[in-house]
Amino acid sequence: MKLLLDFLPLILFFGTFKYAESHKDWAAGFASEHFGALVSGGVVGPDEAPVLLSTLVVIVATLAQVLILKLRGRKVDLMLWISLVMVVGLGGLTIWLHDETFIKWKPTGLYLAFSVVLAVSERFFRRNLIRTLLGDQLPLPAAAWRRINAAWVLFFAVIAVLNIAVAYSVDTATWVNFKVFGITGLMAVFMVGLGVYIHRVLPPETPEAPRSTEEGPQ
Known part of the structure; x- marks a missing residue:
């Protein structure tokens, strides 16, 4: 359920864009009729409609993510809050100004923010956020957590x-195909490599001492 919720905005963005791209005239008419008030000039052209509609959908989906977590009494992670601010701010500019450039910058702004937050937390506040998230599940040495945090910082910056x-x-x-499949694929490769590293540095489990079956003196 959580995995589906995490990927829901991306799935809806991709599906909306592909459908609208295949029906540009319909998408332009639909966007102009129903969302013209959100667009400067009130009219959406056929070439603009796919990205504008998919941007609107991803804004609503990200807001829904936060609302669902709140209603279920779950904590909204810092990264989701950052994503929400980015998608509403840059997505809103894309819709109002008819300019897809802003939404294209959203992944870059988001991943740079992740990279900076992880780096600054470790460097200046001595807080490893990756360890905070996973430390209870993975009893790794401090040096390993520093390397893992540095790997995430570098990966997010490269992406x-x-x-x-x-x-x-x-x-x-x-670009939409790259955003959905390229970045997701690179993320999967990175996670596999990280898993291999964690397996190498994970301390071996200490076997429990066998319980004595002998009874004490009567």
């Missing part, structure tokens, strides 16, 4: 740069 490089090098449809 941030890679996203904007792709955004400015290809058309919007190709």
